[in-house]
Amino acid sequence: HAKKTPRAGIEMYSESMGEQGQSRLRLEADLRRAIERDELSLHYQPQVDTRSGSVAGVEALLRWEHPEEGMIPPGDFIRLAEEIGVIDQLGDWVLVQACQQVQAFNRAGLKLQKVAINISALQFGTEFVARVNQVIRQFGIAPEQLELALTEGIMTSNDEETVEALRALKDTGVYLSVDDFGTGYSPLTYLSQYPLDEIKIAREFLLDSGRSEAGAKLIVAIIAMARSLGLRVLVTGVETHAQFKFLTENGAGFLQGYLFSPPVTADELKPMLSPWHFVDQVQRLAESQPP
């Protein structure tokens, strides 16, 4: 509307702002009710152990099926949930749902090693740690079957409650990982301060490694550093044979991405939990050259 008269321009502008504001308000109200209206679900994406070809775990990813807007991606509503103060309820729903699913798989004799859930910094604290213990017991799952993916912001927060909660987590026995390693502008000292099991290397690093030699060297160095600290390394967003080769040849043990599977429903995941599901694919990828 750049060529409109100023007056009309202002009217258009304020009208569209009004609409935007209204649609956000509506979305807020809808998000508050999404749980009770049963619009949320979890999808699961397998994480493949590149040495054995077995599934080392899955990541639970939240989905919101809005009755009018259709599927809204978490990138579009997690932040909103944090802003309007419903991330606690949402996060708790994810925790319960994921543990319940693990219980169901356990009962069906399917061997799911662990499920990873993403934890928002706003949801993290001593109360959360107590709740994790409670839910694990409620569903009778082994603590090692639950992975909490924490942000670097949580690991480096100095507020007393966070530090206490991180210490307390050690005793719960759950698997702890750092999400999107290296993207949080955080000092690395936390790596030796807390009892971590794994770092997750974000897709951005992976993309950089394909674009420049420096990017490739950086990811190789991160993998080496993590391994020397006794941490597992998982790389997310793996899409190509070339990425597979590069990562496995440089010691990344666990890969997640469209190369193996997109996030799927619990039912769709079932066949992938067979110990042999990815074995042939991994072997073929390891033995052949990318085009």
Ligand code: C2E
């Ligand atoms: P994330 O934890 O880094 O999750 C990985 C994202 O990458 C997922 O997007 C997944 O669908 C996508 N992805 C997986 N493989 C590939 C691939 O090969 N190529 C590409 N291009 N993308 C791939 P999604 O499901 O849209 O989730 C986005 C983010 O939302 C997550 O990033 C996570 O930070 C957040 N999120 C999702 N579920 C939850 C949740 O329950 N709680 C919290 N606090 N955050 C969540």
